[in-house]
Amino acid sequence: MTENTTGHPTDDGPIPFFSGARSVRRDWARLEARIRRVAASGRFTSGPVTAELEAAIAERTGARHAVAVANGTDALVILLRAAGIGPGDEVIVPAYTFFATASAVLHVGADPVLVDVLPGSYAMDPERAEAAITERTRAIMPVHLFSQMADMEVLKDLADRHGLLLLEDSAEGIDMRAAGTHAGLWGSGGVLSFFPTKTLGSLGDAGMLLTDDDTVAARARRLRCHGQDTDGAYVYHEIGYNSRCDELQAAFLLHRLDRLSEEIERRAELAARYDRLLAPLAPHVTTPWMAPAKSPSNQVYYVYLIECDRRDELAAHLDAHGVGTEAYYPRPLTEQPLLAPLAGSRHPVPVAAAAARRALALPLYPDLTDREADRVAALVHAFYGATS
Numbered sequence: 001m002t003e004n005t006t007g008h009p010t011d012d013g014p015i016p017f018f019s020g021a022r023s024v025r026r027d028w029a030r031l032e033a034r035i036r037r038v039a040a041s042g043r044f045t046s047g048p049v050t051a052e053l054e055a056a057i058a059e060r061t062g063a064r065h066a067v068a069v070a071n072g073t074d075a076l077v078i079l080l081r082a083a084g085i086g087p088g089d090e091v092i093v094p095a096y097t098f099f100a101t102a103s104a105v106l107h108v109g110a111d112p113v114l115v116d117v118l119p120g121s122y123a124m125d126p127e128r129a130e131a132a133i134t135e136r137t138r139a140i141m142p143v144h145l146f147s148q149m150a151d152m153e154v155l156k157d158l159a160d161r162h163g164l165l166l167l168e169d170s171a172e173g174i175d176m177r178a179a180g181t182h183a184g185l186w187g188s189g190g191v192l193s194f195f196p197t198k199t200l201g202s203l204g205d206a207g208m209l210l211t212d213d214d215t216v217a218a219r220a221r222r223l224r225c226h227g228q229d230t231d232g233a234y235v236y237h238e239i240g241y242n243s244r245c246d247e248l249q250a251a252f253l254l255h256r257l258d259r260l261s262e263e264i265e266r267r268a269e270l271a272a273r274y275d276r277l278l279a280p281l282a283p284h285v286t287t288p289w290m291a292p293a294k295s296p297s298n299q300v301y302y303v304y305l306i307e308c309d310r311r312d313e314l315a316a317h318l319d320a321h322g323v324g325t326e327a328y329y330p331r332p333l334t335e336q337p338l339l340a341p342l343a344g345s346r347h348p349v350p351v352a353a354a355a356a357r358r359a360l361a362l363p364l365y366p367d368l369t370d371r372e373a374d375r376v377a378a379l380v381h382a383f384y385g386a387t388s
């Protein structure tokens with residue numbers, strides 16, 4: 001995953017896959033004031049601004065505990081450790097997701113078991129997950145990808161019936177809710193990533209762990225600081241991590257949080273625009289499928305993902321015209337060199353494999369103008385018009 005923040009000066013220039021440069025420029029005066037305050041405070045990491053961010057995210061999500069760390073991947077590793085997952089345990093995860101979902105399981109010494117996803121939502125298929133349960137299964141960890149949550153009612157019921165922990169890779173899930181419950185809070189805990197391209201992105205890296213469980217939260221706070229015990233500074237009973245959140249990132253994120261609702265609306269507007277413009281290209285192009293909303297429910301377009309014929313050729317065509325795209329994800333995790341030889345990679349994943357050949361994310365972020373979205377759609381039309 002790369003972050004493309006180049007250029008973006010005019011409506012007619014290149015259209016990067018992601019850029020936040022325009023909003024930073026527009027909001028610079030207010031941002032500068034926040035940055036100055038951090039610089040003048042002399043406290044640069046894990047300080048009062050980070051605590052303020054934790055409180056603001058806890059309030060927004062309804063989480064009892066929000067624990068800031070260095071990035072979303074660390075949050076996953078710490079969540080798994082804090083929930084007691086370790087060597088000998090199996091954790092069922094979907095085969096269609098970012099590598100970190102599975103690598104976090106390996107980091108804590110447990111075995112990821114990769115199962116297929118459902119078409120449309122790309123979320124863990126509950127039937128495939130149930131079929132993969134063994135004596136060693138300790139947890140299921142669904143992922144909420146792109147624009148909507150996995151079917152949490154069904155997955156929670158599955159976990160409960162089998163006495164498994166329910167953890168969520170909700171790295172992409174800020175402001176996504178199902179039946180009123182925010183992503184990450186359906187079971188023992190979840191995470192948020194503040195990687196720059198994410199719906200709530202920082203000016204670098206940051207992440208957070210969300211949980212309603214006091215024990216998980218206390219252990220996570222210890223693990224993020226080398227395992228330092230609460231019975232005293234420089235006292236350690238276990239090996240943790242050095243995973244701090246910078247005050248500067250927290251300050252930037254608090255600024256972005258003020259605009260989050262408005263930015264999410266803008267994302268939805270752009271998605272609706274693409275939907276409308278690309279609909280005539282079916283069946284070459286399939287626009288995102290959204291599960292019927294169960295009220296109160298929030299779907300959030302973090303990524304606008306189409307499925308398309310000749311995906312790599314279309315991406316090259318767009319690239320040649322200055323438009324950035326990302327193939328999220330070009331191969332199922334079962335085909336990753338690291339994971340393919342593992343026992344947990346033996347379940348067939350036809351839906352994930354088919355999606356991996358056809359999926360392409362188009363530029364979608366609050367800084368994108370209507371005109372730019374129109375240009376992207378016109379280029380997609382030109383590609384199929386010229387070649388089909």
Ligand SMILES: *Cc1c(COP(=O)(O)O)cnc(C)c1O
Pocket residue numbers: 071072073074097098100101143169171172192193194195205206207
């Ligand atoms: C972004 C992401 C992560 C990792 O977050 P980082 O902050 O980049 O470490 C993990 N899982 C999913 C599904 C993600 O999209």
